[in-house]
Amino acid sequence: MKTRESMIIKSIQAKYLLQAFFMLAFFVVFTACDPNDIADDDGSGDISEETLVINEWIDGVMKEVYLWSNKIPSTVNYKKEADSEELFNKMLYTEEDQWSWITDDWASYLKELEGTPVSMGYAPAFFYKDEVSKEVIIIVKYVYKGSPANKAGLKRGDIILSINGQMLNDENYYDLYSGNSYTVGLGAYSSATNTFALNGVNVPLTAVSFSADPVLHYEVKEIEENKIGYWVYTDFTSGVNNNFLKSVDAVIDSFKQSAVTDVIIDLRYNPGGAPSTAAYLASSVAPKFVVEDKKVFLKMVYNKKLQDYFEQKNDDEDRYYRFSASTGNLNLNKIYFLTTQSTASASEALITGLQPYMNVVMVGDTTRGKYTGAWVLPDTNEPPKHNWCMVPIVLKYSNSSGFTDFKDGIAPDIYVKDYLVPAYPFGNLNDEVLATAIAQITGTPVSITKSARKKSVFRELHPKEMELKGAFIVPRKELDSAGPE
Known part of the structure; x- marks a missing residue:
């Protein structure tokens, strides 16, 4: 044998x-x-x-x-x-x-x-209530359209203090949040006393399967002589029948029709996804010559055995992602990204992949620092012998200039803290990160209300279970039957 x-x-x-x-x-x-x-x-x-x-x-x-x-x-x-x-x-x-x-x-x-998770459809940020307490609060970062949370009236900036009547703490918060059916107790924050309190509003939620379109919000802001396209994007996934790529196309078409002069892509809460989708989006905004010449977007490096095998095969698709002219193109020379420490993986690939070809301006916080890619490996025997699935790191990526190994993340050009207490609706100019990017474009500071200037800082928790899901998922085509000897 x-x-x-x-x-x-x-x-x-x-x-x-x-x-x-x-x-x-x-x-x-x-x-x-x-x-x-x-x-x-x-x-x-x-x-x-x-x-x-x-x-x-x-x-x-x-x-x-x-x-x-x-x-x-x-x-x-x-x-x-x-x-x-x-x-x-x-x-x-x-x-x-x-x-x-x-x-x-x-x-x-x-x-x-597939972009059809069984979920309530809201993205949480977990914080301690204060510097010494073990009590935890949940701030809603965003809500997917058509989700149970959206239908129940939950919105960005809502504060959750309890689940099923239990106040949250650092021992129970993730187990309670991970349930499939529960009632959240909402609260309010007092900047005068720096405290949170339940406000009597209770929202029942039950997880269902729904279409989680990562194009969460987009609009064109006309400020002075600038037409600024603002786009919130939460996940690099193509969706069922590429329907989420069609959403990307709709954004590009809208920006084209509006003759935008500048584009801001909000990746603050985007943990990654498929590099093929990142390449698709990059091709939508990059300079036209880059797309037409099919320049290298990303390079991939594997372990020695796989690297030798792919080099021997000399198959371009195994080692590179390239820009593609198969999508609409805005032909930009400059682009702005909003980032936080939750910006990771394919989001970082989009940023770094564009940097050799155009002026990329980052506004916000340092990114997560994930320069590796994974394969998704279930058991595909017929019938399957088990329901396990591995997502191991199999490669690291670089841009066409060789930039990689950014373990400490990518530092922004302009540092602005993303304060979620309060969290303003997407597109609201009281959002200081967005306002700072717009000011860079127009050269004029954006007026922010007095109340918006009051900022509260809380210690954030980062459950490993959620961070692991932000994978750089690499598509693979069939290997020949001999495999990498």
């Missing part, structure tokens, strides 16, 4: 199984060996056959495609690990990798990737 590793290599096939939904990679990754062929004397006696199958799948795939495969500890033994998630975590190179993750609920994650 051939070695387990060689059988895994020869069975890795990337397929566009769901390209009608989104350009995402799915891999058939399995061993031809039957579980009964595993030697009896292998130390796996206390592990169920089901767990052993999952563990072998994890071990084999990680050793072949993981970016830091040479850093996997030799002491890790998949035959002796009763917890498959723990096995996966033990294989990670934690000095650099904060992003790889695994789930035993592939079906739910698939809906998120």
